[in-house]
Amino acid sequence: xxxxxxxxxxxxxxxxxxxxxxxxxxxxxxxxxxxxxxxxxxxxxxxxxxxxxxxxxxxxxxxxxxxxxxxxxxxxxxxxxxxxxxxxxxxxxxxxxxxxxxxxxxxxxxxxxxxxxxxxxxxxxxxxxxxxxxxxxxxxxxxxxxxxxxxxxxxxxxxxxxxxxxxxxxxxxxxxxxxxxxxxxxxxxxxxxxxxxxxxxxxxxxxxxxxxxxxxxxxxxxxxxxxxxxxxxxxxxxxxxxxxxxxxxxxxxxxxxxxxxxxxxxxxxxxxxxxxxxxxxxxxxxxxxxxxxxxxxxxxxxxxxxxx
Numbered sequence: 001x002x003x004x005x006x007x008x009x010x011x012x013x014x015x016x017x018x019x020x021x022x023x024x025x026x027x028x029x030x031x032x033x034x035x036x037x038x039x040x041x042x043x044x045x046x047x048x049x050x051x052x053x054x055x056x057x058x059x060x061x062x063x064x065x066x067x068x069x070x071x072x073x074x075x076x077x078x079x080x081x082x083x084x085x086x087x088x089x090x091x092x093x094x095x096x097x098x099x100x101x102x103x104x105x106x107x108x109x110x111x112x113x114x115x116x117x118x119x120x121x122x123x124x125x126x127x128x129x130x131x132x133x134x135x136x137x138x139x140x141x142x143x144x145x146x147x148x149x150x151x152x153x154x155x156x157x158x159x160x161x162x163x164x165x166x167x168x169x170x171x172x173x174x175x176x177x178x179x180x181x182x183x184x185x186x187x188x189x190x191x192x193x194x195x196x197x198x199x200x201x202x203x204x205x206x207x208x209x210x211x212x213x214x215x216x217x218x219x220x221x222x223x224x225x226x227x228x229x230x231x232x233x234x235x236x237x238x239x240x241x242x243x244x245x246x247x248x249x250x251x252x253x254x255x256x257x258x259x260x261x262x263x264x265x266x267x268x269x270x271x272x273x274x275x276x277x278x279x280x281x282x283x284x285x286x287x288x289x290x291x292x293x294x295x296x297x298x299x300x301x302x303x304x305x306x307x308x
Contacts, residue, residue: 031252033060034274038076038083041274044251045089052262053270055091056128056248057084060275061099067108070101074112078119085123093120094128094157094271097140110143117151131157133186134193141168148177157221159184160204161193169207173214180219180248181207205230212240219269221248225257232266242266 034044038059045055057080064070077095084091095116101108113129120127129144131137144156155178158165162184172179183200184193194200204222208231211218220231228247235245246267249258261268 032250032273034251034272036274036276038080038274041080041272042083042087042089042091044272044274045084045091046087048251048270048272049090051259053258053268054246055089055270055272056094057091058094058130058271058273059099060273060277062096062132062277063098063103064101065103067101067104070099070104070108070112073099074115077116081116081119081123081125084125091272092126092128092269094130096130096132097143098132098136102136102139102143106139106143109139110146113143114147114151117147117154121151121153126153126155128180129154129156131159131182134162134188137162137164137168141172144172144177145175148172148175154178155180155219157182158207159186160207161188161200163192163194165203165207166210169210173210173216176216178217178219179211180221181211182221183224201227209234212245213238218245219248220245221271223249223254223257228257228261 034041041057045057048055059073059076059080061069061073064073073095077093080093084093093116095113097109097113100112113127117127129140129147131140141156144154147154156172157180158168158172160181160183169179169181181204183204194203201224204224204227208220208227211220212231212235220228222228231245231247234240235242242265246269247261248269248271251270251272258268258270
């Protein structure tokens, strides 16, 4: 129930208007968002690097319907890549096709992402294309395939809760592609996505085995200790070295587990978002793990509210 509530709130413009003007809500979101500016994100990244973690940085925004906004977002990513290089930070970048203009024109989206991938290549960096809700997936994969045919420094996220993902995974692996496997964080109908968590988890385990056995570097993105342990045991049983894959997690989520994986010698990359468009992202993080809300409210209230 709570998952549906938070996912509905993520697209509610009225609640967004109130929340984005609330000091308390902004304080709560800071658990998951590195700040409003690139400088803040770079600072957070360097601290994570110091602790043995790498990063993929994300400039928050999605569902752009204005060409100028899409081009401005692409420009922000070009500046992000230059800023990462100038700071000597260990961070890749991650972007959403709808932020790059997918809803406006497919070729506009492709050209914006291509510029970013080319700039990343100049810096020896890598670009992740996020996957979004099901109506956008075919176009996103087509854009990714066009890019991957020319540039090796681009990967794509796929979601285990969709029925189609096994087929998509096999196709992308056949092209030598790099995949970030996630469970999925959008509200999808039962016609396209597994409605039961048990089935989503089974799909995630099977797909992680497929990725680990591919002979190509891949990413397993989850905070679910059972999924992580399954990947570790599968890799160990099949002689797959730790260096041939990485775990990915979200900034601010399960810090204890993050530290443990690093101590055990596993590669860990954290998804570090920044920017003023934090509200939809934050709501989806709560939808994934509603228990975060009680924890966050208690901690942030103590920090922000004056003592009685």
